[in-house]
Amino acid sequence: MTTSDIDEGVRAELTRLRESIDNIDAAVVYMLAERFKCTQQVGHLKAEHRLPPADPAREARQIERLRQLAGSANLDPAFAEKLLNFIIAEVIRHHETIAESTPPTPGD
Template identity: 80%
Template sequence: MTYSDIDETVAAELGRLRESIDNIDAAVVHMLAERFKCTQQVGRLKAAHDLPPADPAREARQIARLRRLAENARLDPAFAEKLLNFIIAEVIRHHETIAGHPEPQGGPDRP
């Protein structure tokens, strides 16, 4: 069976669900952009005060916190941890870049 062969009611429901997924994906992208704006500010603050780009204790607390949130939301905690680890790695990369080339306070925000 192909998608062109499905019942109109099924096709309409599939379209409605996919539209919701598209909206959620857009919201996730916007939330990540906001998160990275904040972490850029953290990176500049760390660079200005010669703090290391990574904070393993904070990262461990955040991972534990996110795993609990995932469990409560009935989302696989291992998936949530993988996602956060990916985000943390990107944040640390940004912080290392900022530490090598710190911007003056009040500089442009770049995700």
């Protein structure tokens, strides 16, 4: 079946749904960008005070929190955990890069 064989009503519904998906994808990208702006600030603060890039206790709390949120939103908690682990790994990588490029503060 080719796209020209699809009923016009079905085609219109597919278009409507795909436009919604495209809008949601854009919102997700912009939300991630905002999240990374905040985590960059955290990375600079950690680097200035010589704190480690990773915080396993916080990460564990965040994973549990996100799993609970996912469950209440009818989203697979395992998927939500995988997504957050991917994001956390990227944040830690950024924090390590920031720490490597931040000179020691006087008195350190």
